[in-house]
Every structure is written in C-alpha cells, then in structure tokens.
Amino acid sequence: MRSATKKTRSYSLDPDVLSEVNRTKGDASASERVNQLLKFALEAERRASLSQEAAQFFSTAPDDREERRALQKATIRSWARE
DSSP states (O other): OOOSOOOOOOOOOOHHHHHHHHHHOTTSOHHHHHHHHHHHHHHHHHHHHHHHHHHHHHHSOOOOHHHHHHHHHHHHHHHHHO
C-alpha cells in the first residue's frame, strides 16, 4: 500500500476544467478529484500506448508462413518426444 504522504505541487488549470472538477467532485476535495481524474487519464494513456505498440508489432510482421510452418513442425516433433 502507498504511503499517506503527499507532495504539494502547484499547477494551473483552465477555468472550464476547474469548474467541471468542482461540479463533479461530490463530497471529495477538488484535489482528490483531480488526482482521481489524472490517475484515470494516465491509465488510459498507458493502455492506449500498449495497444498501439501491439498493433505496430503485429502489423509489421511480414508474411511469415515458412517460419510459422517451421515452428509448428518443431513443436509437433517436441510433443512427440514427450
């Protein structure tokens, strides 16, 4: 579990963003709401990055039927030995 110690930083917020934070914060403080939104956004960004990386990895693979068949044959031989 994380430490309860928090570091205070100062950032400028757009007035529209600030009013939306205040409108949606409920019983929590504005600072807690901003932290919640930032964590959500960072997680969404991380997932998008991983998704983009996976798409790039799979899209750059050439038509590798020969390699795939070789791997399949090697796997079958390996299973036959067991």
